[in-house]
Amino acid sequence: MRAYVFEPREKRRASLAAELENAGLQPLFVGEEFFETGLAPLLQPGCEHRAILIGESPNTHQQIRAVRSASCENPMIVLRDFRNSQDTAAALDRGADDVIVSPIKGGEVLSRINSVVRRFHGHASENVVVGEVTAYFDGRDPIVSGARIKLSKREHSIFQHLALNSNKVISKNAIYDAVYGMSADQPFDKVIDVYICKLRKKIAAAAESGAQYIETIHGRGYKLSAPEETDVPPVNGLRARLGMEARAN
Template sequence: MRMYIFEQRQERCVGLTSELRSAGIELQFVTEDFFQNGLGPLLQPGQQTNAILLGECSDIRGHIRALRSAGCVNPVIVLRDFRNAKDTSDLLNLGADDVIVSPIRGTEVLSRTNSIIRRHYGHAAESVIVGELTAYFDGRDPIVSGSRIKLSKREYSVFQHLALNSNKVISKDAIYDAIYGASIDQPFDKVIDVYICKLRKKLASASHSGWQYIETVHGRGYKLSSPELPTEVV
């Protein structure tokens, strides 16, 4: 997951950014120009899970309007120094998803972001069960047949995108864009196949049934499902 942070007083959020980076979140600080000329990458397929954190500024309402008017559906969380019921109500009505008041901790920001994302994909609970597999949306590694499977950072990112879209066919391009997006460190496109292969081996080795759970739908992409589930194409 990547988070875009607009905070004119960056020294005020050193602790927050340290906690988020420790949780494996890629952070990118943005300026005022981002809301006028930098929203393009957020509108690309697979980028809906990248959150936007808005710190204190004079035109925070204008920034929220710019995001939503452009069609951006990403989680937008406002970081405030003090609680104000009317201000919070106004920001939520404009299109913010949440308002967090200082002191702000990385764990709270991440939990609230994960909650917004999973509801966006139609998941009310913190996890989804697919056969013997339990996939979590809060950063925990999956459990297969009662055993927790340790995933690397990139493996988890690929797996989470499949889990959010469980029982749906997701193209390799959509997975690639969701993981790497506009990152300057973009590897060759076959890297998704490599991660899929690693995930299949780990899931199959832990599963009592030996099921790999990630199915290749030729010509269309991949699907996370158990053998008895039907296919939905997106």
């Protein structure tokens, strides 16, 4: 997961970067100008998950206002040096999603970002169930028909984006930007198709129904949803029905 980080004290950036990277976050440090001229890209589809972490400075509240005034709904967390209930309340009232007090721990930052993201998409719990698939939003690999399937880091990023938007069509460009948007190493155009194919094979191999669960909506993108009965491969569908009958007996 990518995050824009404003930390005005240069001496703290290296240790903060290491802490965030160890938790699986990819920090991009920005300056004051980010809040004046750098917010427009966050309004593009696929960018709404990128967190904004704001280190304590005299301009913290103005920066919060700038983000929200630009209509950015990204998770925004203020990183404070000391507890200050009055300042925390003001930051939250102005649009911050959370305030974390030093020492800053990457795992806590990631969990708080994930909490904001899943609620943004209407998921109050730590997971979503789509047919035989249970997708988690806390970094765990999904469970399909009772068995956990192992996903690579990139597969997991793409799958989680689909899971957060389950039963909705997500464009390839939105998925691509959510996964690669801030990377200096932009891969070839078909990379999302390749990973979608891998995900389908892994899900179908684990699902009792044999269903792939990720549907291609031609000209629009992909959708993670439970298949209709008519979409279930007949051999695997029969296998699933026989398995359910055996368990019932």
